[in-house]
Amino acid sequence: MDLSDRTVLVVGGTSGIGRELAGRFAAAGSTVAVGGRSPQALAELAGEGFGAFGIDVTDGASVEAARDAVLTRYPQLDTVVTMQGVMLMEDLRDPAHFEATRTTIDTNLVGTIRVIDAFTPHLVRRGAGAFITVSSGIGFLPFPPMPTYAASKAAVHAYSEALRAQLDGTGVDVVELVPPAVATAGQEKVNPRALPLDAFATEVMDLLAQEPTPREVLVKGVLMHRWAERDGTYDDLVAQRSRALAMLPGREG
Structure with missing residues (x-):
């Protein structure tokens, strides 16, 4: 993928990995717009020269309005990154967890589909372009305190595979x-093994720049997650990660 002359929309690009990748695309020479919910972050990004658009992926009307605004300003848009997501811990023994389930699925999975649906006709009419979807290593190797997050990201993987076939x-x-795990928004405190954001983004951009671009962009730090079943390490790794259930209120393990 030539990163030097693209027109990119990063949905969920107001913080963390999304914001870092938006900056990397811009530094490579691409025109970059960012969508998100934080007015303050969007104002900051606009001040830095990015296109900035309010969008709530859990609201279909908001997604459609953002699409229209983006395409009016950037009719040459050729790349859409679906970066938005929430990570919530859930105790499945507590029925109250379902609100976290609903929020997670509506943001991570249905939100991704809303954005893809909104921009598919434009990209197909162009006859060229790319969707960059974002799943997670946790979609392949679950982290038990975040069950719906894992399920939503496994679903994004499956949806991406089907979308690729249909397009x-x-x-x-x-x-x-x-x-x-990448060291953003306090992740380095929760997980001291989280990859530094700068190193992660550098590796991602190097992989995206390959010709041909990999169907799955896998930094070295995620390979143990992606291939755990193939390598026969899945059961042991899930058991190790299950120790983190002690993080849930009222749980000792």
Whole structure:
């Protein structure tokens, strides 16, 4: 993928990995717009020269309005990154967890589908472009305190595979980014093994720049997650990660 002359929309690009990748695309020479819910972050990004658009992926009308605004300003848009997501812990023995379940699915999975649906006709009409979806290593190797997060990201992986097959021959590529734990928004405190954001983003951009671009963008730190079943390490790793259930209120393990 040539990163030097693209027009990119990063949905969920107001913080964390999304904001870092937006900056990397811009530094490589691409025109970059960012969508998100934080007015303050959007104002800051606009001040830095990014296109900035309010969007709530849990609201279909908001997604459609953002699409129209983006395409009016950037009719040459060729790359859409679906970066938005929430990570919530849930105790499945407590019925109250279902609100976290609903929020997670509506944001991570249904939100991704809303954004893809909104921009598919434009990219197909262009006959060239790319969706970059974002799943997670947790979608392949669950982290038990976050069961619906894992399920939502496994679903994004499966949806990406199906989308790629359905768009075959249209000129629109589907690339799946599979992050491991990355040190953003306090992740380094929760997980001292989280990858530094700068190193992660550098590796991601190097992989995206390959020709051909990999269908799955897998940094070295996520390979143990992605291939755990193949490598026969899945059961042991899930058991190790289950120790984190002690993080849930009222749980000792």
